[in-house]
Amino acid sequence: MTKVDAFLTNCRIADGRLVDIGITGGKIAAVGEGAASSSNSAPALDIRGDLVLPGLVDGHMHLDKTLTGLPWMGHAAGPSRMSRIETDKTILPHLPMSTEERAGNLIRECVARGTTHLRTHVDIDLESGLAKLAGVLAARERYRDQVTVQIVAFPQSGVMRCPGVLDLLDAAVRNGADVVGGIDPLEIDRDPKGQLDGIFGIAARHGVGVDIHLHEPGEMGLFNVQEICARTKALGLAGKVTISHGFCLGGVTERKAAEAAETMAEADVALVTHGAGGLTMPPIEMLRTAGVLVFAGNDDIRDTWSPYGTGDLLERAAMIGWKGDFRRDPQVEVAFELISAAGAQALGIGDYGITVGAAANLFTVPASCVSEAVAAHPPRKLVLFDGKIVARDGLFLAAPISIASEASA
Ligand SMILES: [Zn+2]
Numbered sequence: 455m456t457k458v459d460a461f462l463t464n465c466r467i468a469d470g471r472l473v474d475i476g477i478t479g480g481k482i483a484a485v486g487e488g489a490a491s492s493s494n495s496a497p498a499l500d501i502r503g504d505l506v507l508p509g510l511v512d513g514h515m516h517l518d519k520t521l522t523g524l525p526w527m528g529h530a531a532g533p534s535r536m537s538r539i540e541t542d543k544t545i546l547p548h549l550p551m552s553t554e555e556r557a558g559n560l561i562r563e564c565v566a567r568g569t570t571h572l573r574t575h576v577d578i579d580l581e582s583g584l585a586k587l588a589g590v591l592a593a594r595e596r597y598r599d600q601v602t603v604q605i606v607a608f609p610q611s612g613v614m615r616c617p618g619v620l621d622l623l624d625a626a627v628r629n630g631a632d633v634v635g636g637i638d639p640l641e642i643d644r645d646p647k648g649q650l651d652g653i654f655g656i657a658a659r660h661g662v663g664v665d666i667h668l669h670e671p672g673e674m675g676l677f678n679v680q681e682i683c684a685r686t687k688a689l690g691l692a693g694k695v696t697i698s699h700g701f702c703l704g705g706v707t708e709r710k711a712a713e714a715a716e717t718m719a720e721a722d723v724a725l726v727t728h729g730a731g732g733l734t735m736p737p738i739e740m741l742r743t744a745g746v747l748v749f750a751g752n753d754d755i756r757d758t759w760s761p762y763g764t765g766d767l768l769e770r771a772a773m774i775g776w777k778g779d780f781r782r783d784p785q786v787e788v789a790f791e792l793i794s795a796a797g798a799q800a801l802g803i804g805d806y807g808i809t810v811g812a813a814a815n816l817f818t819v820p821a822s823c824v825s826e827a828v829a830a831h832p833p834r835k836l837v838l839f840d841g842k843i844v845a846r847d848g849l850f851l852a853a854p855i856s857i858a859s860e861a862s863a
Contacts, residue, residue, distance in 0.1 A: 458483050459841070460857035461490040461498040465506040467808050468824050472503065477814045477857065480841035485810055497858040501818050504835060505827055507790075508807050509570025509815035510767040511797030513726045514665075514698055514751030515560075517574040517593065517603075518586040519758050522765075523559030524551055529761050535669065539611055542758050543581055553589025558596060560755060562850040564765035565600045568817035568834045571803055572601060573751065575608035575635055575665070575698075578622050584629060591630045599854055600844045604801055606665045608635035613652055614645040620652045627660045636666035639681070640674050646681055654685045663694035665726075668702070671734075675702025679714050683721035692722035696800060700725050703741070704734030711737055712744065719745035724800045727792070728753040729774035738778055738788070749800045750774055750792035767793040768819075768831035775828065786825040814841035836860075 458476035465475050467485070476484030476496070490498050519542065521527055531541035549556070557574075564572060576590045587607065594603040607626035613619050613636065623634055636653045639646035657664045666682060668675055679697065686695045697718070703711050703725070715737075718725065724747040729735055741748050752770050755763035763770075768790075774780075775789035798806035805813045817837040821827035833848035842854035 458493055458496045460496055460861065461493065462501050462506065462818075462857065463490045463498045464503050465501045465818070466503055466822070467506055470823070474498075475506065475808065475814075475816075477841045480814055481805070482808065482810055482812050482814050485808060497861040499857050499861040501836075504818045505821045505823065506808060506816055506818050507568075507824070507827065508794055508798075508812075509817060509837070509839065510568045510793050511749070511801060511803070512564060512569050512572040512751045512765070512767055512793070513696075513749040513797040513800055514728060514753050515572055515574050516576075516754055516757060516759070517557035517560055517590050518553050518576045519546065520556050520560040520755055521549070521758065522563060522756050523556060524549065531758065538759050542577070542610070543579075545758055547582070553586050554592040554596075557590050557593035560765060561593060561597045561601060561603070563755075564767075565597070565837060565839070566834070566845040566848055566850040567764070567766045567768070568819070568837050569765065569767055570601055570815040570837070570839050571604075571798065571801060573604040573606060573633070573665070573801055575606040575667075576626075576631070577610040578607045578619065578626050578635075579609065579611040580616050580618055580622070583622060584626055587626050587629065587631060599842070600839050600850075602803070604633065605631045606633040606635040607631035608667070609637055609653075612637065612642040612649075614643040614648040620656070623653065624656050624659075627656060627662055631662075633663045633665050634660075636664065638668065638670050639666075639678050641670050646678055650678075650681055650685055654689055654691070657691060657694070658689045663696070664691065665696040665698055667698045668700050671702055671705050673702075673706070675700065676706060676710060676714055679703070680717060683717045683723050686721045686723050695721070696724045696726055698726050699730065700727070700736050701730070701734050703736035708740075712740065715741050715744035715746055722747075724749065726751055726800070727774065728770065729777040735774075735777055738774070738792070739785075742788070747796060747800055748792060749797040750789075751797070766831060768828055771828045772831055783823070783825045786828050790824045790828050815839050
């Protein structure tokens with residue numbers, strides 16, 4: 455057996471087995487019953503039968519909008535999406551905390567709750583240019599030893615209705631954004647061909663993926679699902695395109711939703727959901743059965759768009775399960791898959807899972823099985839990133855510590 459730096463012993467894993475997990479150089483080197491007993495030198499940290507699960511993947515959030523770390527501010531926007539877009543422009547530039555600081559505050563909250571990978575959208579608009587991207591890039595660099603951050607250049611205010619935004623999106627991708635975003639090509643821009651040709655053009659030129667906020671209801675949304683899938687196929691972007699929300703899929707007849715699911719599966723276009731309050735939810739089980747990759751994220755966390763949330767993905771999975779009427783264990787396990795393996799696949803994270811060869815990104819939680827962890831979402835005891843402890847007892851650690859030093863503490 456490979457030399458092991460340290461063991462986590464008495465770990466309950468998702469299949470119910472009680473195993474020891476050996477970690478070497480930030481990777482999982484052994485998973486097995488009694489694996490630690492074959493080594494008499496490596497330090498061992500007893501997990502005492504708690505559940506050990508792979509680090510969580512937040513597939514959709516907005517680090518640049520959060521108010522986390524500031525004194526409480528009541529929700530200021532009106533009831534419409536356009537009001538929230540405009541309110542951002544009056545509030546965010548005048549906060550007493552920079553984008554980098556606020557993004558960092560939220561990253562720490564997420565890591566403390568077991569998130570090891572996240573995809574954040576960052577507003578790119580004429581008023582703020584690339585400033586918010588710079589703030590989130592700085593936060594990503596600061597926390598590179600605790601979490602991976604994938605950035606979507608997000609045209610929150612629209613693309614074609616704001617001439618100059620397409621150039622800014624291109625510049626954002628050249629300056630560190632990983633994915634190009636879009637938003638409601640009909641409802642916001644009234645020019646679906648213009649917006650979709652523009653953003654897919656950027657993706658094709660730079661070899662990056664696309665992630666489009668699609669709030670549009672009914673037939674309007676379905677039209678854009680078809681247009682997105684057609685461009686994904688034409689440009690060879692299978693597996694690199696995500697539809698965020700896709701509320702339309704939950705608001706049309708079953709036959710039309712099934713047709714759209716078939717089109718998405720054929721084009722390999724994924725869907726990310728957060729189980730939005732007050733809006734239709736896409737039919738998750740039907741989409742998965744059709745072969746669509748469905749994953750999940752928290753979306754807005756205590757920010758200018760929503761006062762709710764803490765960054766806890768297990769709680770988010772419980773909300774999605776509650777909204778989707780998932781009651782039996784295999785259904786609750788689906789809710790967990792949305793915030794773990796499915797998210798990892800969508801974000802292109804290859805070395806994922808509690809398995810030999812994967813990165814040692816994981817957390818421990820006092821629960822007997824995955825369904826209990828989702829339903830009760832108790833505080834995470836330990837969170838590991840790259841084999842080091844980055845959070846303990848629900849609190850983020852100022853600097854990662856080794857398993858060996860924790861074992862001897
Ligand atoms: Zn969003």
